Amino acid sequence: xxxxxxxxxALVAIPLVASAEPDPAHLERLVIQDCGSxxxxxxxxxxxxxxxxxxxxHWDADGLTEIILDGxxxxxxxxxxxxxxxxxxxxxAQYLLTxx
Amino acid sequence: xxxxxxxACLILGLxxxxxxxxxxxLRSTGNLGVIIERASGSVLIxxxxxxxxxxxxxxFGDLSHASVVFSSDARFAFxxxxxxxxxRLDLLTGAITGRVMQAGNSIGGAISDDGALVxxxxxxxxxxxxxxxxxxxxxxxxxxxxxxxxxxxLPGRRFAFTTWDTGETWIADLSAPDLEAVVIEGxxxxxxxxxxxxxxxxxxxxLFGEDxxxRLDMWDDTPxxxxxxxxxxxxxxxxxxxxxxxxEGWAQAGDRFVLPAIGHHExxxxxxxDFTEAGRTKVHGQPVFxxxxxxxxxxxxxxxxxxNDTLQVLDTQSGEVIETLKPGPAVLHMExxxxxxxxxxxxxxxxxxxxxxxxxxxxxxxxxxxDPSGIFFTxxxxxxxx
Numbered sequence: 168x169x170x171x172x173x174x175x176x177a178l179v180a181i182p183l184v185a186s187a188e189p190d191p192a193h194l195e196r197l198v199i200q201d202c203g204s205x206x207x208x209x210x211x212x213x214x215x216x217x218x219x220x221x222x223x224x225h226w227d228a229d230g231l232t233e234i235i236l237d238g239x240x241x242x243x244x245x246x247x248x249x250x251x252x253x254x255x256x257x258x259x260a261q262y263l264l265t266x267x
Numbered sequence: 268x269x270x271x272x273x274x275a276c277l278i279l280g281l282x283x284x285x286x287x288x289x290x291x292x293l294r295s296t297g298n299l300g301v302i303i304e305r306a307s308g309s310v311l312i313x314x315x316x317x318x319x320x321x322x323x324x325x326x327f328g329d330l331s332h333a334s335v336v337f338s339s340d341a342r343f344a345f346x347x348x349x350x351x352x353x354x355r356l357d358l359l360t361g362a363i364t365g366r367v368m369q370a371g372n373s374i375g376g377a378i379s380d381d382g383a384l385v386x387x388x389x390x391x392x393x394x395x396x397x398x399x400x401x402x403x404x405x406x407x408x409x410x411x412x413x414x415x416x417x418x419x420x421l422p423g424r425r426f427a428f429t430t431w432d433t434g435e436t437w438i439a440d441l442s443a444p445d446l447e448a449v450v451i452e453g454x455x456x457x458x459x460x461x462x463x464x465x466x467x468x469x470x471x472x473x474l475f476g477e478d479x480x481x482r483l484d485m486w487d488d489t490p491x492x493x494x495x496x497x498x499x500x501x502x503x504x505x506x507x508x509x510x511x512x513x514x515e516g517w518a519q520a521g522d523r524f525v526l527p528a529i530g531h532h533e534x535x536x537x538x539x540x541d542f543t544e545a546g547r548t549k550v551h552g553q554p555v556f557x558x559x560x561x562x563x564x565x566x567x568x569x570x571x572x573x574x575n576d577t578l579q580v581l582d583t584q585s586g587e588v589i590e591t592l593k594p595g596p597a598v599l600h601m602e603x604x605x606x607x608x609x610x611x612x613x614x615x616x617x618x619x620x621x622x623x624x625x626x627x628x629x630x631x632x633x634x635x636x637x638d639p640s641g642i643f644f645t646x647x648x649x650x651x652x653x
Binding site: 200205209212238245 | 330332350372374390391431508509510573
């Protein structure tokens with residue numbers, strides 16, 4: 168019982184630490200490599216749509232953050248909330264809008 | 268004067284490089300392969316028996332999700348890049364001997380049974396384009412009007428491919444005078460990949476948009492979609508899919524074969540005669556590749572992000588996990604030696620390709636590579652449907 172509680176606490180602590188400071192190098196790699204699985208390493212699109220900054224110009228950061236966190240039901244875009252904090256999703260949204 | 272100079276060069280050449288000339292002249296390709304370095308757009312040429320990198324060739328463009336087929340003499344690799352580039356690489360000289368930008372965005376390719384034609388499946392514009400394998404001149408183009416996946420070669424100079432958006436399988440006959448294609452509708456919602464059995468008979472498309480897969484009997488004159496494993500998720504809410512599984516390599520052992528379940532931490536066993544479910548095995552994560560060791564005694568499985576640091580080995584008779592390996596972060600692909608004694612594993616975020624003994628599961632070699640993804644050995648030249 169006591170053991171179970173310690174474990175649960177430890178699991179909670181990991182995302183809290185992560186949310187304090189998004190790690191840009193880690194997130195940039197995630198965008199290129201893992202988003203790139205569907206959207207292409209250069210974000211030109213693949214199974215998923217083109218995510219280059221100029222193609223996203225009609226989006227704002229909050230809208231993109233929401234899609235990253237909750238996905239688009241009925242499509243192949245999964246919710247990333249289980250893996251990313253809101254701060255990390257916001258960082259990615261900004262990155263997509265501002266980085267060529 | 269010119270003749271004298273030429274003669275001098277010839278003599279110098281003979282003196283300075285006899286050993287190299289001899290090995291170059293006599294090298295075979297049967298133990299060669301290529302490794303895709305996805306971020307840098309380069310390709311490693313490797314000797315799989317020596318566990319050695321022979322050459323690094325650059326200039327392939329965007330190689331995310333790149334795949335490779337080989338010429339029928341196993342000398343040339345045709346590399347299909349995500350950016351639509353089709354590049355032919357000479358494995359003996361390391362030279363790029365042809366390159367065309369055939370589309371804006373592509374996903375994979377195939378080579379015809381006679382080795383004469385190379386086909387590429389495209390997301391944008393959707394469809395398949397076919398090229399002469401020698402000249403890379405265009406031969407035919409099939410506009411499917413949709414993102415096109417699951418491209419394989421079929422016997423008789425034919426190709427089959429399927430559309431993500433519209434759920435159609437096309438069979439293009441390049442032996443017919445008019446190069447016609449037959450279109451089969453009703454494959455299902457969002458087919459994400461397809462594979463062909465080694466005998467060329469069963470073409471199976473995995474569905475992202477519904478619980479199940481669809482089989483076509485390619486020995487039938489008019490193949491009809493046959494839904495297999497309908498409702499394999501059994502109403503369980505599927506998990507988010509962070510990487511689409513790949514259907515590659517027909518992982519058959521005896522009377523059943525294995526397929527990755529999408530959105531579940533399971534592989535599915537299928538009866539090879541009647542295509543009903545023959546069991547399932549709980550595995551570490553969502554499977555990406557479930558590939559049989561040649562001979563079919565084991566199935567090796569890797570997993571989707573974020574559980575992609577692990578490999579599991581299933582015994583095909585019991586269906587049980589007999590070994591769990593932790594090669595490192597982002598295990599993307601596995602390629603067996605043609606007789607299955609070794610498997611090469613790309614570990615992208617560790618920047619290495621590892622070689623395992625498939626009997627002892629010992630790590631026997633490690634090669635440095637820059638974000639390695641696909642590994643392809645020339646034995647593929649002699650197999651149908653890859």
